[in-house]
Amino acid sequence: MSGGLLVAGTTSDAGKSVLTAGLCRWLRRRGVKVAPFKAQNMSNNSVVVVGPDGRGGEIGRAQAMQAAAAGVAPDLRFNPVLLKPGSDRSSQVVLLGEAVDTVTAGNYRSMKPRLAETAYAALAELRTEFDAVICEGAGSPAEINLRDGDFVNMGLARHANFPAIVVGDIDRGGVFAAFLGTVALLSAEDQALIAGFVINKFRGSREILRPGLDMITASAGRPVLGVLPYEEGVGVDGEDSLSYAADRTLMTTGPRGTEWLRVAVVRLPRLSNATDAEALGAEPGVRVRFTTDPAELIDADLVVLPGSKATVSDLAWLRDTGLAGAVEAHAAAGKPLLGICGGFQMLAESIHDEVESGRGHVRGLGLLPVEITFERAKTLARSHGEALGAPVAGYEIHHGVVTKSHSPPLLRYADGRPEGAAERNVFGTHWHGAFESDEFRRRFLTAAARQAGRTGFTVAPGTSFTAVRETALDLLGDLVEEHVDTAALLRLIEDGPVRGLPFLPPGAPARA
Template identity: 60%
Template sequence: MKGALLVAGTTSDAGKSVVTAGVCRWLARQGVKVAPYKAQNMSLNSFVTADGAEIGRAQAMQAAACGLEPAADMNPILLKPGSDRRSQVVVMGRPLTDVDAMEYRDLKDHLRTVAVDALERLRARYDVVVCEGAGSPAEINLREGDIANMGLARAAGLPVVVVGDIDRGGVFAAMYGTVALLEPADQALIAGFVVNKFRGARELLEPALGMIRELTGREVYGVLPWLEGAWLDAEDSLALDNRPAIGTRAPYGRQTLRVAVVRLPRVSNFTDVDALAAEPGVTVRFVTSPAELDDADLVVLPGSRATVSDLAWLRATGLAAALPGRAVLGICGGYQMLARTIHDDVESGAGRVEGLGLLPATVVFAPDKTLGRPVGAAYGCPVMAYEIHHGVVTAEGGEPFLDGCRSGTVWGTTWHGALENDGFRRAFLADVAAVTGRDFVPAPDVSFAALREERLDALGDLVEHHLDTGALLRLLEHGAPEGLPILPPGGVRGAP
């Protein structure tokens, strides 16, 4: 078979990423050569491919669902917000420029060509490409020049399935409104809907499913039940809003280890701590105030797209003053904050800034971004990781720790993904337990890679058991059904 479809959503965090991954895993298990694709991603959770290209972390997860190595074509355009108004534009895995929303419009013609070309290359190499939209296709103020939703669907002739999050409420109004706000040529590509995150008795939902079919003339391809643990490789910090403390498996030793992850305003790659939550007896929660650190055994300062600004926020909230004397792990931007001084004429333009001084190191921001897949060792264990940073940290003392350093109960590294290495993670947690006096023993047999595969299989199972897979195959082979009704008011004018 040959084909492609676009998974859109009524909102951000409706479940587009996990539905795309689930469809990819289901197709891969059928022996289909399938690849994921997202034309334009706005995310601070990113990954580095084997050839040094930066793409969205969600697309790397979707590539894993397909059994593929991630590639730049899978996410040709990545926007990384550094403030409320400006974002770094990463094109085919390399930083291009920093722009505000108005300046970004001037790039749209070029970026549309980049996006369409990348999709065409994937379609030539694979039988099926499952595309993920961005935000909602009914963001009518952004329709002109759109390259991620209906603009892409029109350019490539893609049938569109709209995912709605019923857990938020108002899902049927959102589905109807999404279609009705689009112009007729866009509506003609909206083939149907998927209800996501349903909890309760399916029979109570059936009347509404029939009504939305009658009102829109479009199929509901299925209802996906709520799945605990579907937060794997979340795309953006919206996923943290309803994310409770995670890591509920009973401890292997007598006590649990409590990890507090500081939710910085521009937090990036918070997925680094997912591996900690996979350990029995480790609880992970995201915090924003000093009081929430009171019972923490380990505080994690994660990555940041705005190191100097987020450091100022740490001080303003009182979190910075609560860190000395605690066990702290800084990763990438968090490591930079722990240094003595930061010289930043690149990201913030702030020049020389005093760091927290908890590690004997200095930071100088370089114009060129470091992107790589480093390997090393710590605690006698091999470590494979990836790095994405402008800030170059020079350790001036302490003990070596991966590429960074350690001083007492404070550790720092620029390497993302290090905690996914099972032996290293266990040794590090045992060290944290020793310095904090916790009777915590890491379990000897947890494989984070195996856990990720189990979760991807669970997403594939959701698609196989709860969606009309025959109808999805017909969409892939034949496109959107002809003669779909055009809903009033017929939407707004937009560019094809």
């Protein structure tokens, strides 16, 4: 086998990342050497990958999870262009793992040719090393105002001569109109590459859906290749803000003891690496909820201030919304408070930032006796050490560094250097992914439950975060095998685009 496929979507958060991961796991089971690829990702949910030269770089966490599904080590080439939004108008550009520039809508267009060249070169290399490359699109290919210079959706498919399938989330409603509209808005050349559709998150009997499947096949001239049922626990690390909306709740199974541990995660405007909370939610009996409600913070057992791509801006938002007061009230009540990366920086007495916000000296929440200074060089590292008597590993992505501390550390690097802070019931660390270390997570949650007065909460000693993730990826592979026309997919990957598909003029009436 030697080929590839583009997984496009009717919208953001339609299920592209999930389907791509499922396809990678399914192909791996068949003995296919497969790689995931996303030419350009816009996300603050990233992970550090160490390249062959030993240098650390960033890619989207979704691509790292897809690599796990494929059974290969994450590679900077899997996500050659990463845009990290710092505001509504600007994003940091990460090229093959390295931050190289900041772009706005105005100067992004002039940068596109360079970004496209890098993406196409990365894909060409992967195609020489892997039997198949499963590409994930971005947003929707029908964003016709963005088609000129596109190298993520149909521009990529045209360049590589890859067939494309379009996935739509039926849970949102209007999926058939979205399928037909997506195809109709494309040019004839782009339409020629759209080979079929996959419906995501269907609830109920497929027979009830049959008239719609038949009609969209007739109307669009392309088959529905699969209907994936709605299943809990099949998500991969999200990349869109939609994945971590306020009021989203994460939990696995009920408590092992007699009480839940309720964790409230502040849903910051520039939230980054929210997957840290998913590691907490993997523990039985831990209920994790993203929220912007001050009352939920005061009522929670543990409050988490997560990472942020705009620490100073999000700190101002905390104060403007009254959430800062709720965070302070929670800590004053003696209940545990945890800050991770940007959230840790907000807990400091002071922040000096001439890099990210340009605001200079800013007063922090003052809940940890540390001072933070932003440096122009970004720290990118995979880190190992010890915390609470347990081994811990994580990764670092930050400009801010601790320049003064009067607090005991929360963690220590393998060489003994201190990291983070632990002051009575307030904790902070720059390490993302630390709570994926099972024994450390259990010890931290046990201590947090005790501080919160949840004496009936008990951890489950056998919980493995890696096993939880592997189970989810296996389930995705199962769903693809059971609910998608895999024979048709193999033909597409091996043989390329289907010839002779009909062209749908925009606005054409549906064919019965």
